[in-house]
Structures are given as C-alpha cells and as structure tokens.
Amino acid sequence: MQEQKSLERLPEKPRKGLVLVITGEGKGKTTSCLGMAVRAVGYGMKVLMIQFIKGSLHYGELDGAKRLAPEFELVPMGKGFVGIRGDSLPFSEHVEAARQALSAARERMLSGKYDVVILDEVNVAVHLGLLDVSEVTAVIREKPENVHLILSGRHAREEVMELANLVSEVRNIKHPFDQGIEAEKGIDY
Numbered sequence: 001m002q003e004q005k006s007l008e009r010l011p012e013k014p015r016k017g018l019v020l021v022i023t024g025e026g027k028g029k030t031t032s033c034l035g036m037a038v039r040a041v042g043y044g045m046k047v048l049m050i051q052f053i054k055g056s057l058h059y060g061e062l063d064g065a066k067r068l069a070p071e072f073e074l075v076p077m078g079k080g081f082v083g084i085r086g087d088s089l090p091f092s093e094h095v096e097a098a099r100q101a102l103s104a105a106r107e108r109m110l111s112g113k114y115d116v117v118i119l120d121e122v123n124v125a126v127h128l129g130l131l132d133v134s135e136v137t138a139v140i141r142e143k144p145e146n147v148h149l150i151l152s153g154r155h156a157r158e159e160v161m162e163l164a165n166l167v168s169e170v171r172n173i174k175h176p177f178d179q180g181i182e183a184e185k186g187i188d189y
Contacts, residue, residue, distance in 0.1 A: 015115070017147040018165040019140055023123055023156035026170035027188070033118045033152050034061055040148075041071040045115035050105045052098055052130070052153075053078040053121040059189045077101035078121070082128050098130035106139045109147060116148045123153030123160065133157045 020036075022029045037047045049065070055078035065074035079089050079097045102122070109117045119139075125131045136151070140163045143149045151160060161167045176184070183189055 015146045015148075017143060017145055017149065019143065019163055020148065020150045021123070021156050021161055021164040021167045022150065022152045022170065023154060023161075023167065024169035024171055025154060026172035027175065028170045029152040029154075030061070030120055032168070032170070033120055033150055034064070036150060037072050037116065037118065038068065040116045041068050045071065046113060047072045047116040047118070048105075048108055048114045049074045049118040049120055050101050050108075051076040051078055051120040052101050052125040053081065055079055055097070057189070060186055075104070077104065078125075082130070094128075095130050098125045099135075101125075102131060102135060102139060106142065109139070109143060109149065112144070114147065116150065118150040118152065121153040122151050123156040125153070126157055126160075127153075127155035133159050136160060137163060 022032050033049065037049060040047050049072070051074070055076040057080065059076075061074060062076070065072050077097055077100060079094050081087055082091070082094045102119075102125075105117060105119055108114060119136075122131070122136060126133050126136055136157075137159050140149060140151075140160070151164075156167070176182075
C-alpha cells in the first residue's frame with residue numbers, strides 16, 4: 001500500500017507582485033479570476049475584485065464573495081451591459097461609472113490593504129471607450145511591488161499586455177449559446 005504524503009506548504013519568500021491579463025473570446029475569464037481569488041484567500045491574502053461592467057444584475061459571485069469575506073471583497077461598479085440587452089442609460093453614465101471604478105481600484109490598490117486586486121472586465125471598458133488605455137496603463141505602472149494585479153476581459157490592448165508578466169487567452173471552441181441553450185445559473189452567472 002502506497003503511503004499518502006501530506007501536503008506541505010512552501011517556505012515563505014518575499015512576494016513579487018505580478019501583472020496578469022486574462023483575455024480572449026471564450027467563456028471563463030471572470031471565472032479564472034475568481035479561482036485565483038479563492039486560491040489567494042486560502043493563503044490568508046486579502047483580495048479585492050472591482051467589476052467594471054457588471055453591476056445592474058445579480059450574479060452568483062456576489063453571494064459567493066460574502067462567504068469568503070472579509071478576505072475577499074467584490075465591488076460591482078458598472079452600470080450593466082453597454083449598448084446591449086435593453087441598456088437605456090446614456091453612454092456618459094457608463095463612462096462615469098468606469099472612471100469611478102478605476103479611481104476606486106487605484107486608491108484601494110495603493111492603500112496597502114490588499115494583496116491581490118482584480119479589475120474585472122476592465123479590458124472591455126477600454127474597448128468600449130469608457131476608459132482610455134493610458135488611464136489603465138498608468139494604474140498598472142503605479143502598482144505596489146508586492147501587489148498582484150489582474151486585468152480581465154475581451155479585447156486586451158497591446159499596451160496593457162506589454163506591461164503584464166502573464167497573458168492568458170481564453171478561446172471559444174464550443175458554446176451552449178450556439179446550441180440555443182440559454183445562460184445557466186451557477187455556470188454563466
């Protein structure tokens with residue numbers, strides 16, 4: 001009978017805060033960020049996720065975040081999907097929400113209270129013209145040395161990817177929507 005080894009913790013080392021970009025046309029970018037958040041919380045790290053697009057609907061991650069509190073804080077600051085799915089808000093309101101979200105992310109990232117800061121769908125905010133890419137790259141350049149900064153969303157700009165230590169692309173190969181299957185609770189939202 002084979003003896004089962006116990007899991008050992010790696011020795012502590014000074015943290016090198018990374019910049020990670022999760023982009024691409026496939027499903028799973030926010031889910032990947034949430035997985036990293038759960039992992040970080042498992043090590044006692046304090047995680048902040050600011051959502052740049054989501055904010056008008058209820059998503060399962062809102063309730064999941066409450067279960068991981070106080071180590072994980074999720075702050076939806078968007079006004080919802082821009083220009084689609086019944087969006088009747090003026091574009092200027094979406095722009096203002098994105099600017100407030102980026103300002104809050106910067107302030108809290110610099111506060112020293114968080115080990116990991118996730119800017120969920122920030123790449124989409126840039127792509128839609130809610131933020132200028134220079135505003136986002138300025139925040140990346142201000143990142144404290146020991147903070148991990150994760151930027152998610154489709155259409156990541158080259159300027160953002162150049163500043164990253166890691167860029168992962170989620171590719172769509174097959175999707176239930178293509179088969180006429182609507183979004184599923186717990187999987188899609």
